[in-house]
Amino acid sequence: MKLYTRTGDDGQTSLFGGGRVSKADARVAAYGTVDELNAALGWALTQIAEPELGERIETLQHDLFVLGSHLATPPPGEGRRRPETPALPLDRVAEMESWIDAAERELPPLKAFVIPGGTPGAAALHVARTVCRGAERCVVALGATDPGEEGEVVRYLNRLSDLLFAYARLENHRAGSSDVEWRKE
Secondary structure, eight states: OOSOOSTTTTSEEEOTTSOEEETTSHHHHHHHHHHHHHHHHHHHHHHOOOHHHHHHHHHHHHHHHHHHHHHTSOOOBTTBOOOOOOOOOTHHHHHHHHHHHHHHHHSOOOOSOEESOSSHHHHHHHHHHHHHHHHHHHHHHHHHHSOSSHHHHHHHHHHHHHHHHHHHHHHHHHTTOOOEEOOOO
16 A cells, blocks of 8 residues: 555545545644644653653553544534544543642642743653644634534543643653743843
8 A cells, every 4th residue: 555645635635434625624623733742742752751651641642543533533424424433531531630630749839830841851741732732722623613522522632731731840840850930021
């Protein structure tokens, strides 16, 4: 099988389950930005020093493939079926909350806005966090035009961005590097 198909050369792409849409479609923007997030997390994995965080991030990357499959699959319609996709990892939201709580117990209290930076791992996690927020915005936009399961996906992404912020701080803290605090000058 060839890597290129030439079927997208006209600016259209196929959805999972059938149908073609513009590559500028809100659905394509949503799953494309989730893919960007997954790539940002993959890069963060190469930068972080904490193995425990790395294992969890790898789990989250697998979750993002599931989220992407749901976003790439529109509701059934005329001439379009809804193929089976793996179940959304909804239990992970509570698990991420417990991971955030554990990180916060280890971290000094937050007293100022934090500028992204510090160690390479923390900076990479901050980049992933901002991509996650972008994915969340795209999924909200998709829900405004094509309602479906976006509420659960938004909840997952919202918690994930909180977790990435906590992990960026934790990565700095465990490395003995302070958060870079915003100076109001």
